[in-house]
Amino acid sequence: MRLDLSVPDALGAVLATARQTEPETVPLADALGRTLAERVLAPEAIPPFDTSAMDGYAVRAEDCAHAPLALPVAGSSMAGAAPSGPLAPGTAMPIATGAPLPSGADAIVPVEWTERADASQDERVQISRAPEAGRYIRRAGSALAVGDAPLASGVAVTPAAIGMLAAMGLGSVRVRQRPRVRLVVTGDEVAGPGAPLAPGQIRDINGPALAAQIDAAGAEVCEIVQADDASGSVAQAARGDADLLLLTGGVSVGPRDRVLADLSASGVVWHFWRVRQRPGKPLLFGTWDGVPVLALPGNPVSASVGFEVYGRPLIAAMLGRASGAEPINARLGEDLATARGLHTFARVFARRDSCGQLVLTSAGPQGSHVYRTLLGDGLAHLPADWDLAPEGSVVPYSPFAWTPTC
Ligand SMILES: Nc1nc2c(c(=O)[nH]1)N[C@H]1C(S)=C(S)[C@@H](COP(=O)(O)OP(=O)(O)OC[C@H]3O[C@@H](n4cnc5c(N)ncnc54)[C@H](O)[C@@H]3O)O[C@H]1N2
Numbered sequence: 363m364r365l366d367l368s369v370p371d372a373l374g375a376v377l378a379t380a381r382q383t384e385p386e387t388v389p390l391a392d393a394l395g396r397t398l399a400e401r402v403l404a405p406e407a408i409p410p411f412d413t414s415a416m417d418g419y420a421v422r423a424e425d426c427a428h429a430p431l432a433l434p435v436a437g438s439s440m441a442g443a444a445p446s447g448p449l450a451p452g453t454a455m456p457i458a459t460g461a462p463l464p465s466g467a468d469a470i471v472p473v474e475w476t477e478r479a480d481a482s483q484d485e486r487v488q489i490s491r492a493p494e495a496g497r498y499i500r501r502a503g504s505a506l507a508v509g510d511a512p513l514a515s516g517v518a519v520t521p522a523a524i525g526m527l528a529a530m531g532l533g534s535v536r537v538r539q540r541p542r543v544r545l546v547v548t549g550d551e552v553a554g555p556g557a558p559l560a561p562g563q564i565r566d567i568n569g570p571a572l573a574a575q576i577d578a579a580g581a582e583v584c585e586i587v588q589a590d591d592a593s594g595s596v597a598q599a600a601r602g603d604a605d606l607l608l609l610t611g612g613v614s615v616g617p618r619d620r621v622l623a624d625l626s627a628s629g630v631v632w633h634f635w636r637v638r639q640r641p642g643k644p645l646l647f648g649t650w651d652g653v654p655v656l657a658l659p660g661n662p663v664s665a666s667v668g669f670e671v672y673g674r675p676l677i678a679a680m681l682g683r684a685s686g687a688e689p690i691n692a693r694l695g696e697d698l699a700t701a702r703g704l705h706t707f708a709r710v711f712a713r714r715d716s717c718g719q720l721v722l723t724s725a726g727p728q729g730s731h732v733y734r735t736l737l738g739d740g741l742a743h744l745p746a747d748w749d750l751a752p753e754g755s756v757v758p759y760s761p762f763a764w765t766p767t768c
């Protein structure tokens with residue numbers, strides 16, 4: 363087991379264990395937020411046929427070249443049906459927006475360029491302007507040709523992706539199975555919501571917060587288990603089928619911090635312990651029969667930040683996600699304290715200044731127990747060799763999974 367890794371080394375070791383989950387087919391209605399398991403090739407053209415972009419008349423452009431003029435009206439083409447027949451030379455065919463272009467026509471005259479005394483009786487339409495050939499016609503495949511690949515493997519299924527899939531006539535889609543995460547919350551001291559707090563007890567933050575983070579990262583919690591501080595309890599709680607085992611608490615050096623020893627005895631191979639970072643330094647990582655085991659510290663800020671920094675990219679890799687939410691550069695709007703010798707993940711608010719540049723300010727006191735700083739927008743990465751991160755310096759910034767990028 364390696365000790366006291368740098369953040370990039372720790373992240374590299376975590377990602378090296380990622381195995382992509384199997385693909386599965388889901389109906390479009392269930393696909394939102396999932397990740398495409400394969401490139402989607404258009405099986406149909408959009409539009410599927412040459413169509414009119416305007417309500418008006420389908421004509422031959424050459425018949426209208428000397429407008430103003432009048433043409434006899436013949437046939438019709440309305441949306442949802444084939445045209446009544448081909449366009450006879452020297453005539454105009456009423457056509458609706460989205461209706462198929464009759465063969466023989468090569469231009470549309472919009473209604474606004476025409477006059478017709480009484481559409482039910484008048485057999486002729488007065489045309490005031492000559493359309494050029496091709497005007498107001500949307501050619502078959504002009505929005506998407508058969509075989510085009512508008513959606514790449516590894517992209518998230520957004521509402522727009524669902525619209526695109528529907529446009530191609532697809533009712534279901536191949537996505538990666540959500541990684542199933544077993545979440546073990548350790549410690550005698552935690553109590554669930556509503557329960558009276560016995561002496562020495564505190565509220566369980568990590569169980570609910572990490573379960574929500576797992577969901578936001580695109581995985582699913584298959585089970586949340588509470589382990590007490592008795593010997594053997596962690597190992598028993600950890601046992602069960604999962605793609606990722608996530609634990610919180612009990613990774614430091616206290617007399618009841620049993621995660622390392624208990625799980626070693628159960629067969630977990632630990633890859634590293636402790637990362638030169640704050641918060642989250644005592645983090646433990648290993649594998650159990652090939653399944654990654656991420657044991658986060660119990661301090662709630664350390665647990666949530668540790669998940670964002672290691673758990674979320676690991677899940678993204680298991681999903682085959684094309685982008686793993688790489689940090690972006692942003693400017694510090696005020697001095698931020700650093701933990702000398704440790705890579706500091708400062709919880710910050712992010713705003714745009716008048717030039718559109720992203721500016722970061724502290725989300726509050728940065729102690730590992732001050733959970734409200736997670737109500738900020740994301741993490742500023744402050745280098746380990748800085749005594750202080752001064753106002754005006756440019757640093758990497760990672761928005762939280764639940765923060766819209768501004
Ligand atoms: N002698 C040392 N002590 C500690 C060190 C150290 O290097 N030497 N590291 C400190 C750091 S940094 C951290 S982070 C914590 C991590 O400790 P553990 O992972 O063993 O976590 P616990 O002791 O179980 O809990 C720490 C803290 O968090 C509270 N907690 C735990 N679980 C929850 C939960 N589900 N919801 C809310 N709060 C929780 C717990 O009550 C403790 O206050 O170790 C330091 N100590």
Ligand code: MOO
Binds near residue numbers: 639641643644663664
């Ligand atoms: O690393 Mo601990 O997470 O600083 O409190």
